[in-house]
Amino acid sequence: MMKLEQIVRRNILNLIPYSSARDEFKGKASVYLDANENPYQLYRMNRYPDPLQWKVKAAIAEAKGVEKERIFLGVGSDEPIDNVFRVFCEPGKDNVVAIEPTYGMYKVAAEINNVEYRKVLLNESFDFTADSLLQATDRHSKLIFLCSPNNPTGNCLNRNEIIRTVEQFNGIVVLDEAYIDFSGQPSFIGELDRYPNLMIFQTFSKAWASAAVRLGMAFAGADIIGIMNKVKYPYNINQLTQDYVLQMLSERKQVQQWVDTLLKEREKLRQQLSELPCIENLYPTDANFFLVKVANADAMYRFLIEKGVIVRNRNTVSLCAGCLRITVGTPEENKTLINALQQFR
Numbered sequence: 001m002m003k004l005e006q007i008v009r010r011n012i013l014n015l016i017p018y019s020s021a022r023d024e025f026k027g028k029a030s031v032y033l034d035a036n037e038n039p040y041q042l043y044r045m046n047r048y049p050d051p052l053q054w055k056v057k058a059a060i061a062e063a064k065g066v067e068k069e070r071i072f073l074g075v076g077s078d079e080p081i082d083n084v085f086r087v088f089c090e091p092g093k094d095n096v097v098a099i100e101p102t103y104g105m106y107k108v109a110a111e112i113n114n115v116e117y118r119k120v121l122l123n124e125s126f127d128f129t130a131d132s133l134l135q136a137t138d139r140h141s142k143l144i145f146l147c148s149p150n151n152p153t154g155n156c157l158n159r160n161e162i163i164r165t166v167e168q169f170n171g172i173v174v175l176d177e178a179y180i181d182f183s184g185q186p187s188f189i190g191e192l193d194r195y196p197n198l199m200i201f202q203t204f205s206k207a208w209a210s211a212a213v214r215l216g217m218a219f220a221g222a223d224i225i226g227i228m229n230k231v232k233y234p235y236n237i238n239q240l241t242q243d244y245v246l247q248m249l250s251e252r253k254q255v256q257q258w259v260d261t262l263l264k265e266r267e268k269l270r271q272q273l274s275e276l277p278c279i280e281n282l283y284p285t286d287a288n289f290f291l292v293k294v295a296n297a298d299a300m301y302r303f304l305i306e307k308g309v310i311v312r313n314r315n316t317v318s319l320c321a322g323c324l325r326i327t328v329g330t331p332e333e334n335k336t337l338i339n340a341l342q343q344f345r
Ligand SMILES: *Cc1c(COP(=O)(O)O)cnc(C)c1O
Pocket: 075, 076, 077, 078, 079, 103, 147, 150, 151, 176, 178, 202, 203, 204, 205, 206, 211, 214, 215, 216
């Protein structure tokens, strides 16, 4: 089993993090003169927020069935994605391995951090084997990126191969579960106890209908989360976001209703898309979108724009030549999409 000290960058292991006023005094008092804040205010935003967001984490811990010490919160998934590079990868020396095609942000974060990004092509069913990923690693490989359900392909990756990857890799496996709420497969959060080198990323941007607030979650062992916390900006999650998300977490029934509706719409769309002659291939999906193969993706993409319907053109993505990615919308939006596609010649 890998030792965390052996894969975390030396400068990060030795880092003494910034200690804020809110870190040094955590109790309740009647007079706060420790943080140079303005004591006056209009909208109760004059005080620095909790740097570790314990109230929000307690609510997430309850919703997800995980200890709050195993939660990291970031500005979108973008922040934990960038942070794992800064924590684990020595620029110009270490590398990471990822499935291809997948979410584009891992590669951008690798390039920003000057870390080599190695791609391993998925097979024709958009799945992978642990062996093919592990073969692409060497002693400088610190991270493996998996995404399940995967973007843009929509499918879940093979669960046993995910487990084999985590068990056999001597680094950190990042499993991005941005779309897990739409999937029939269970989250790996329940497996964190068993796999100390597993990190799971989720987000408020999709099922939680909160893309605009930018809140991402990372779940991992408390030791990894502790190191992630040392590296983040002290007050990365502002008070407006913390208040808002606490409110959303109390509306879980509503969120579940939205997900149920979207899953029904997804099945309706699957039926309707499968009957369209202009759709050559409709791939299985565990997410809130479809990947479809068509005869001329660029032409259909432009045609849909003229009809006021914007989808994502994935024509230039590996294994996705001729493909569009289509999000499941409201019943009315989906009807507009199908009507437009019926007119495409
Ligand atoms: C949409 C998406 C995210 C969300 O990113 P945020 O920064 O949290 O909005 C993360 N991962 C994948 C694979 C996605 O498709």
